[in-house]
Amino acid sequence: IAGITQAPTSQILAAGRRMTLRCTQDMRHNAMYWYRQDLGLGLRLIHYSNTAGTTGKGEVPDGYSVSRANTDDFPLTLASAVPSQTSVYFCASSGTTNTGELFFGEGSRLTVL
Amino acid sequence: GQNIDQPTEMTATEGAIVQINCTYQTSGFNGLFWYQQHAGEAPTFLSYNVLDGLEEKGRFSSFLSRSKGYSYLLLKELQMKDSASYLCAVIDSNYQLIWGAGTKLIIKP
Numbered sequence: 441i442a443g444i445t446q447a448p449t450s451q452i453l454a455a456g457r458r459m460t461l462r463c464t465q466d467m468r469h470n471a472m473y474w475y476r477q478d479l480g481l482g483l484r485l486i487h488y489s490n491t492a493g494t495t496g497k498g499e500v501p502d503g504y505s506v507s508r509a510n511t512d513d514f515p516l517t518l519a520s521a522v523p524s525q526t527s528v529y530f531c532a533s534s535g536t537t538n539t540g541e542l543f544f545g546e547g548s549r550l551t552v553l
Numbered sequence: 554g555q556n557i558d559q560p561t562e563m564t565a566t567e568g569a570i571v572q573i574n575c576t577y578q579t580s581g582f583n584g585l586f587w588y589q590q591h592a593g594e595a596p597t598f599l600s601y602n603v604l605d606g607l608e609e610k611g612r613f614s615s616f617l618s619r620s621k622g623y624s625y626l627l628l629k630e631l632q633m634k635d636s637a638s639y640l641c642a643v644i645d646s647n648y649q650l651i652w653g654a655g656t657k658l659i660i661k662p
Contacts, residue, residue: 482652483640541586544596
């Protein structure tokens with residue numbers, strides 16, 4: 441593993457199903473983030489974690505939850521997927537909170553039917 | 554509200570120079586980033602400006618004017634591989650990162 445790894449890279453999901461997007465980093469970064477990217481819109485922050493054991497809500501947190509049990513892993517869960525959650529999801533990490541350069545995973549393309 | 558404005562799309566010719574503008578209205582300012590994103594890929598860091606002036610890094614330069622709420626990314630000697638989206642992002646007074654929608658740059662031979 442080098443950098444940030446996301447899984448799955450692509451998924452088609454029926455509405456109402458539960459889905460967890462996985463994110464693992466090996467850079468020992470304290471801060472981690474989940475963004476969604478939709479055509480014509482900027483990256484929108486869903487949830488973030490400044491350090492292991494803490495999480496916070498971003499701009500569009502509804503319908504999503506996260507956990508940060510350790511430094512490396514930051515999974516994003518959709519409890520009951522809806523079509524409006526169709527998007528590309530990016531996990532990112534930073535060595536310093538808020539002001540540092542972000543390193544992004546390759547993204548997870550999710551389609552909810 | 555907070556807002557980042559960038560042109561949606563620009564076209565330039567291989568070998569030429571292009572300037573991508575970004576204007577912002579945010580609650581405070583603690584720095585501005587430019588990222589490059591090729592289609593279907595993740596964004597990658599290009600530059601960071603926190604003080605006024607020009608930062609040069611090879612073929613790419615980034616300029617900031619905090620008083621005008623304005624930045625630009627200058628790309629010289631354009632190559633076909635520079636075809637990508639360029640994302641402007643500002644850190645506000647709460648240290649939240651606010652993203653623009655990105656500028657899609659198309660390079661023609």
